[in-house]
Amino acid sequence: MIIEIFGIGCINCERLRKYVQQAVDELGVEAQIVKVEDFEVLIRRGITATPGLAIDGEIRSMGRVPNAEEIKEMIQEAGKECSPRPTSDPAPDAKAIIPKCKCSDTGTMLYSCSGASNVGQIANEAAKSLSSQGMGKFSCLAGVGSHGAGFIASAKKADRIVCLDGCTVKCAQKTLAHAGIEPTVQIVITDLGIKKVHDQLDPTQEEVEHAVRSVQCHL
Numbered sequence: 624m625i626i627e628i629f630g631i632g633c634i635n636c637e638r639l640r641k642y643v644q645q646a647v648d649e650l651g652v653e654a655q656i657v658k659v660e661d662f663e664v665l666i667r668r669g670i671t672a673t674p675g676l677a678i679d680g681e682i683r684s685m686g687r688v689p690n691a692e693e694i695k696e697m698i699q700e701a702g703k704e705c706s707p708r709p710t711s712d713p714a715p716d717a718k719a720i721i722p723k724c725k726c727s728d729t730g731t732m733l734y735s736c737s738g739a740s741n742v743g744q745i746a747n748e749a750a751k752s753l754s755s756q757g758m759g760k761f762s763c764l765a766g767v768g769s770h771g772a773g774f775i776a777s778a779k780k781a782d783r784i785v786c787l788d789g790c791t792v793k794c795a796q797k798t799l800a801h802a803g804i805e806p807t808v809q810i811v812i813t814d815l816g817i818k819k820v821h822d823q824l825d826p827t828q829e830e831v832e833h834a835v836r837s838v839q840c841h842l
C-alpha cells in the first residue's frame with residue numbers, strides 16, 4: 624500500500640504525516656508513506672487544498688487533517704477496494720498517478736494590489752504564478768475599483784476570493800470592500816516577514832514562492 628501526503632511542508636502536513644504513521648502502526652499494515660511536495664505534481668493530481676492524502680493513488684482527503692482513527696478507516700476501506708497488484712505491475716510512481724487537474728473548476732478568483740513596491744510586485748507575481756498553475760483566475764482589481772459591472776459580477780459569483788496585498792494599507796482589500804466583496808483568503812506580504820521597499824520592483828523567485836505557499840496553506 625502506498626500512502627501519499629501532499630503538501631508543501633507546513634505544520635498541517637506534518638500533523639497529517641504523524642497521524643498516518645500512527646494509523647499504519649496501529650493497524651500493523653505494510654505501507655510506504657510518501658511525501659509529495661512538488662507543486663506541479665500537486666496540480667496534476669488535482670490537489671486544490673493542502674494537506675492532501677491519497678491511498679494507492681486515490682485521493683481520500685484534501686484541505687484538512689483527518690485524525691488517526693479516520694485514517695485507519697480509510698486504509699481499511701482502501702484495503703477492501705484494492706485487488707492484489709500483479710508482481711509484474713510496478714508500484715505507482717508518485718509523480719505519475721491520475722494526472723487530472725480540477726483546479727480550473729474551483730471558481731477561485733485572485734486579486735492583487737500590484738503596488739509600486741517590492742511587496743506589491745510580490746503580490747502581483749504570486750497571483751500570476753497561482754493563476755498559471757491553475758489555482759485560480761487572476762482578475763483585474765482596477766476593473767473592480769472602477770465598478771465595472773462584469774468585474775464585480777465575476778467576483779461575486781466566485782466560490783473563493785484570494786486577495787493579495789503588499790502591505791498593511793491593504794489597498795486590494797479596501798477596493799474589494801467598496802464593491803461589497805469580502806475575501807475568503809487575505810494575504811499581506813509584509814506579514815510574511817518581507818520588508819517593504821519602494822524603489823525595488825523586481826522580487827526574487829524565493830519571495831514569490833513564499834507568498835504562493837502562504838496562499839496554498841489557506842486554500
Ligand code: SF4
Pocket residue numbers: 736737738739740742743788789790791792793794795
Ligand atoms: S497594499 Fe501597500 S503595496 Fe499594495 S498598493 Fe497599497 S500601499 Fe502599495
